[in-house]
Amino acid sequence: MSEYIELFLVFARIGAFTFGGGYAMLPMLQKEVVEKKKWATDEEILDYYAVGQCTPGVIFVNTATFIGYSRKGILGGIIATLGVVFPSIVIISLIATLISNFSEIEMVQHALHGIRLAVCVLIFNATFKLFKTGVKDLFGILLFIFSLLATYLSLLPTIVIVVVSAALGIAFQLYNTRKEV
């Protein structure tokens, strides 16, 4: 199968089952892109996420573009993104034309409550796995705690945290090399 079709299908599959925003796609990305297709490592996923935070638009779309681009260049990036949006277009078209009070249907509410439990466990496991990849020393642990507090309590905008942590990473490594010399 051509890799373009594969890119489209993998991202359409992830898009069709991601509930609750960009972060909820992580467990699927790990399963499909890292474990099954081996298109990226856990570390690369973290890096794409980091860059996806500071580039405009939907994080899921940005991450898809990065992975698609890394496999098949510009066309790969476009096709991965089209894969992400395809299920949305189909599902929303159906709902918009057929069911006007979709989110009020009791069965939908019950299903969504069930799904939220799944997403909870999935994100917990995904975070645990990524923590082992991304946080390697005391510097990382401190930065993790600082960013967690800043994000969870909405103390700083995401973009500020991204810029500050990148700057701290550069500064800390610079300090390390200086010390060795």
Next chain:
Amino acid sequence: MDISLLLTLMVEFFKTGLFALGGGLATIPFLFEMSSKYHWFTTEMLMNMIAVSESTPGPMGVNMATYVGIHTTDSVIGGIITTLSLVAPSIIVCVIVAQFLKKFKESEMVQNAFYGLRPAVCAMIASAGLGIFVTTLFGEEITMNINWVNVILLILLYFFAKKFNKLHPIVLVCICAVLGIIFQL
């Protein structure tokens, strides 16, 4: 179909895609602005579209763009056009950034920046997880009443996922949707 309406939608959603930093929720203020500027939809309709976008799979920003496009043009083509306009800036910017990163990936500076970024991104993901966790335990409005049913279900689910760790996340999502309907969660 009204061509000038389509063009306006394209421009508005391209602008939204370009300036909405930080995911789906960031697109909401842009939609409110559109509603007051063009009267394409009422605030009530917009609230309904947000609710639907939150309860359907896929990125919320994309879902809302599709919905607004269909609603304003009364055709699926409108939805496709607004969605593509929303993601076009992402593709353009990300491709440029990706080319830049490819060139400088080995550079020490970029490596060191990522060394700092990785723990921060882990924390952002953890924070999102924590948000969902707290909502699951305490409900939408934070009260002190812990939802014990959810606590027990979460613990069971955690060990279930641990035992069957080869299980695809999609399967887990489907199982939980069915359980939610059966047990009226």
